[in-house]
Amino acid sequence: MAEGPTKIKPRVSSRRSAAAAHVEVLAGLRRGEVVPLDAAECIIGRSSKAAVRLEDDGVSRQHAKLLFGEAGIVNLVDLGSTNGTFLNGSQVDVALIREGDRIELGPDVVLRFGYGTVVRAEATPKTDPLEGLSKREREVAALVGEGLTNAKIGERLHISPYTVMTHLSNIYGKLEIPSRAALAKRVSEAQR
DSSP states (O other): OOOOOOOOOOOOOTTSSGGGEEEEEEESTTTTOEEEOOSSEEEEESSTTOSEEOOOTTOOTTOEEEEEOGGGOEEEEEOSOSSOEEETTEEESEEEEOTTOEEEETTTEEEEEEESOOOOGGGSOOOOTTTTOOHHHHHHHHHHHTTOOHHHHHHHHTSOHHHHHHHHHHHHHHHTOOSHHHHHHHHHHHTO
């Protein structure tokens, strides 16, 4: 056997192709939908030509793209977006992406990359954007959606503003949202 450099032989996986890949929308206007990725290059953004079209505030027209290469390698590339592209919580320009990774675009959109059987987005049942909230938490959320302050919500529900703050803290935790604005947006989604 001759000595020399090891020959590189990429592992080829037929399962890891663009045709078998998808993103699941975990947060954003299309929450709960699964979008199949069926091209070697898939643009994500607000553009009508994007493979994954997201109309959320904070998402650029051409925000990012997924590039499917040889041997099942997939790269996430930021396309000079205004609000940046994040992979599992870290901002990236270009990064290798794996099954189960979370892609965050703008302040409101979270996607999960995966492979396997895809349920077409049109067939995905609508989920309740306020799922998991108690009756009182739903009442507080609805009043936030109307634009009321904590003091006004307290007056309306006959509770203290401190109790309203406690409910809001619980709501943010249960819905995994960061702010009052995100809650108002979620309430708007629930009313559709």
